[in-house]
Each structure stands twice: as structure tokens, then as C-alpha cells.
Amino acid sequence: MARQGSSSAPSLLPPRVFPSTGFDLIDRSEKIEEERLPFYNRDDYYPMRIGEVVNKHYQVVAKLGYGTSSTVWLCRDLRGGKYWVLKVHVNTLEHIQELEIYKHLSTVPEEHIGRGYIRDLKDSFDISGHHGKTHKVFIMTPLGMSLRSFQEMQKDHVFVPDLVKSALRQVLMGLNYLHASQVIHTDRFEKDLHSDNLLIAITDESIFSRVEEDEAQAPSARKQADNGAYIYVSRYMMGGAGALTIGDLGQARLGVSGLKGPAMPTPYRAPEVILNMEWGAAVDMWSVALVAWDLLETEGPFRIYSHDNQEQNDAQHLAAMTALLGPPPREFLLRSKDTAKYWDENGRFPSSCLTRLVLLLT
Known part of the structure; x- marks a missing residue:
């Protein structure tokens, strides 16, 4: 995991000025994006604005997504123009497991072919949000839409078998790397491997500047909360069909055997979890099988x-x-x-x- 730093500060590109008008303003009574999540608390999230410069040189140019513990933004590094993703965590996390996993993976030799199928972390730092509360920020390589979002664009919301076979090969190589590194993706906190955390890598990097330009010319719809913060509608980003990449290691853990206790969303639980057995890396394989089913069928096998x-x-x-x-x-x-x-x-x-x-x- 690389760290930023230099003895002399490079010259910065001037930040872009984004429109303050010309966008659809969503009614405050309508819940959008992260507001729809269970247990959402507005003050837990960093009040990001498009155009904001974070950590002195990352200018935010578009919102890409959100989750229960973070929002995700495309940004341009003003030190040279390279694009990155900012993953901005909520301020309630006392311990960020994902950071510990990345620190561990940075000590593992890079020769394994499966490493290229795991999302990488380039840097991390803290920023101050509401009431001076701290948010951990990850700098990551931009990736395209999730496999689930791509699936929703398909006829009948299913893929052809050959595409699924290719996707599974890549997922298995990524998991093989994680397991060889003594990391299991599924943990006891209701997380598992699913198509929403399988992201399609970008092969045409010109998409980044096009997304920025789109935001400047046709600003994203947004809602202004009572505290003045904006909640933006996320943009899809698809720039070629690169490798399928496993993201969201937020509940992954070290150790691939001898685990006990609850794990996985209820319909996706492996039998050893239901039966209160010790479980391990094999539950990731169970998740892969259910991913395959979900990609090929309109209804899951269990409910x-x-x-x-x-x-x-x-x-x-x-x-x-x-x-x-x-x-x-x-x-x-x-x-x-x-x-x-x-x-x-x-x-x-x-x-x-x-x-x-x-x-x-x-």
C-alpha cells in the first residue's frame, strides 16, 4: 500500500468551478440514495460537495455510490490530473476492518495471479466533518459499475452462461489469493460475497474526464437536507469490460478456519452456519455458487x-x-x-x- 509524500510540494492545477444552478432539486420529503438504508443517520456521513477539494489536492467531480458505512466519489488529483476514487467512511467507525485487511495484504508477496482481481488501496487519511468528527478516507483505483447493476440492464435480468463462466473464473482467482493470504471475505456481521461487490474494471480511462465533463454540463440531481448538506444522485461509470474485481473488504477477516457464530444474510447462509458448526473459507465457495445461481436465474434457490x-x-x-x-x-x-x-x-x-x-x- 503506497503512501503519499514528498519533500517539496508540487504545483497544483487550478480546481474546476462546478455549476451552482441548473440541476434538479429533489423534494426534501423524498428519501434518496443512502437515506433509504436501514439505520441511516445524516450526521454520520461526511457532507461532501461536488467541486470540493479534499486533503488539499483531490477535487471531487462526481458521486459514484454509497453504502451503510461510506460514500464513494470520483476525484481528480490536482497535482497532475490523475483520477482516483475517494471512499469516505462514516464518522461512527471506531475500527475500520478493511484498513487492517489491506495492511495485511500489503505484506503478502505480489506474485499471486489472483491479486489483480482484488480492489487495491493506494492511500488513506482523515478529514473532519460534522462537529469536528473524523472520517477515514481511502484513495482507490476507479472501477466501473457492479455486476449487479450490469445484470439489471440485461434482458430478463440474467446473463448468458458463457459470461457467467468467465465471471466465476475471475472471482475464484481473487478468492484463491485471499484464502492463500489467510483472508476470508465473508464475516460474522451479515456480509457475504455477492454481485453488488463485484466491480467491472475500467479499460477506457477517458471515461473519467467524460464523467467530470457531464457533471459540469448537466449537474447531478440532488437534495438539500435541513442542515444545508447535499445528497447527490450517483452516476454510473462504464468504460470498457475489464477484469471483474472483488471490492468491499469491510467485514473480511484474517483466518480461514475455526470461526463460529452468525454470518451471511439469511437466505445465503451456508449449512455449517445454520447448524452452528465451525466455519471457514468454504463459506466463500458457497457464496460463489449462489452468485452463479443469481446470475443465471430470476429467482434464488432459497429464501x-x-x-x-x-x-x-x-x-x-x-x-x-x-x-x-x-x-x-x-x-x-x-x-x-x-x-x-x-x-x-x-x-x-x-x-x-x-x-x-x-x-x-x-
């Missing part, structure tokens, strides 16, 4: 069966897995006493378990 009864939901989830994949192998059954609730030692549903399952489902 939330009961919002009110976790035991019933688990029983239905495991029954659906068994119907789709067949009975689990004996070595899997021996990993947890909880498997006896659903299968006998041969992986079959015994009559007592079927009776229990019927009772749960009625």
Missing part, C-alpha cells in the same frame, strides 16, 4: 421462509437444501450435534425428524 420463527426457518432452509443437493455426507453430519435434529447418521430424514419438520411447518 426467508419465516420471519417470526428462526427454528422453523432453519428447518425449511435445510429441507430445501436437501431437496436440491441430496443428503449430506456422513463426515458433515458428525461436525455438529444439531444435525441430529434433521437427519439420521446416513443423512436421511428419519420418521421422528419428519414428524418434527411437519410440526414446524404447520
Whole structure:
């Protein structure tokens, strides 16, 4: 992970002046972008403005996205004109796991072919926002839209098999690098690998200046909050079809085995997570399989069966897995006493378990 720094400050390009009029102003009663996220708190986010110069030389030229813990912006480095992405974190994060993961990966030899399929971090620094609260900022290479956004543009919202095969090869190479580096993408905080954090690399870098020019000529729609801050509508950025890149290591963790506890969104949980077994890097492989399904089919193989009864939901989830994949192998059954609730030692549903399952489902 490179660090910025020089004994003599380079001359800076003059910052661009962006329009203060000519954009659609969205009604304050309408929720947009990050406002729609659960537990959103406006004061947690940095009040970024397009045209603002951050850390003395990064001028923000467009908003690219948002999430529960950050907003993402395209910026131009006034020290030479190169474009970067600013990932600006909310001010409530006491510990940024993603930074620790990147620090660890910076110590791993770079020869692994899969390294090129993981988003890189170039630099990080702090800025002050509301009430003097600190926001950690990442400087990253710009990437294009997510695979999920691209999928939404396809007919019937599915991809052809050959494209999915190519995508999976790249994802597996990236995961192989992470696992070889003792990093697992999925963690216990309801995160997993999905098409929204698989980003398409840019091959035509002229798209960056075009996005900036578009923002100058046709400013993004925005909403002004009560505190005067703006919430901007994000722009898509697609400049060629480069490598598929795994992003969002915000809940990744060191160690690829011996983990316990909750993990993954409910419909995407691996069986070992449902059954309270120790889990590890294999859950990333489970996520890859579900990504493949989601890219090829209009409906997922599993869903939330009961919002009110976790035991019933688990029983239905495991029954659906068994119907789709067949009975689990004996070595899997021996990993947890909880498997006896659903299968006998041969992986079959015994009559007592079927009776229990019927009772749960009625």
C-alpha cells in the first residue's frame, strides 16, 4: 500500500468551478440514495460537495455510490490530473476492518495471479466533518459499475452462461489469493460475497474526464437536507469490460478456519452456519455458487421462509437444501450435534425428524 509524500510540494492545477444552478432539486420529503438504508443517520456521513477539494489536492467531480458505512466519489488529483476514487467512511467507525485487511495484504508477496482481481488501496487519511468528527478516507483505483447493476440492464435480468463462466473464473482467482493470504471475505456481521461487490474494471480511462465533463454540463440531481448538506444522485461509470474485481473488504477477516457464530444474510447462509458448526473459507465457495445461481436465474434457490420463527426457518432452509443437493455426507453430519435434529447418521430424514419438520411447518 503506497503512501503519499514528498519533500517539496508540487504545483497544483487550478480546481474546476462546478455549476451552482441548473440541476434538479429533489423534494426534501423524498428519501434518496443512502437515506433509504436501514439505520441511516445524516450526521454520520461526511457532507461532501461536488467541486470540493479534499486533503488539499483531490477535487471531487462526481458521486459514484454509497453504502451503510461510506460514500464513494470520483476525484481528480490536482497535482497532475490523475483520477482516483475517494471512499469516505462514516464518522461512527471506531475500527475500520478493511484498513487492517489491506495492511495485511500489503505484506503478502505480489506474485499471486489472483491479486489483480482484488480492489487495491493506494492511500488513506482523515478529514473532519460534522462537529469536528473524523472520517477515514481511502484513495482507490476507479472501477466501473457492479455486476449487479450490469445484470439489471440485461434482458430478463440474467446473463448468458458463457459470461457467467468467465465471471466465476475471475472471482475464484481473487478468492484463491485471499484464502492463500489467510483472508476470508465473508464475516460474522451479515456480509457475504455477492454481485453488488463485484466491480467491472475500467479499460477506457477517458471515461473519467467524460464523467467530470457531464457533471459540469448537466449537474447531478440532488437534495438539500435541513442542515444545508447535499445528497447527490450517483452516476454510473462504464468504460470498457475489464477484469471483474472483488471490492468491499469491510467485514473480511484474517483466518480461514475455526470461526463460529452468525454470518451471511439469511437466505445465503451456508449449512455449517445454520447448524452452528465451525466455519471457514468454504463459506466463500458457497457464496460463489449462489452468485452463479443469481446470475443465471430470476429467482434464488432459497429464501426467508419465516420471519417470526428462526427454528422453523432453519428447518425449511435445510429441507430445501436437501431437496436440491441430496443428503449430506456422513463426515458433515458428525461436525455438529444439531444435525441430529434433521437427519439420521446416513443423512436421511428419519420418521421422528419428519414428524418434527411437519410440526414446524404447520
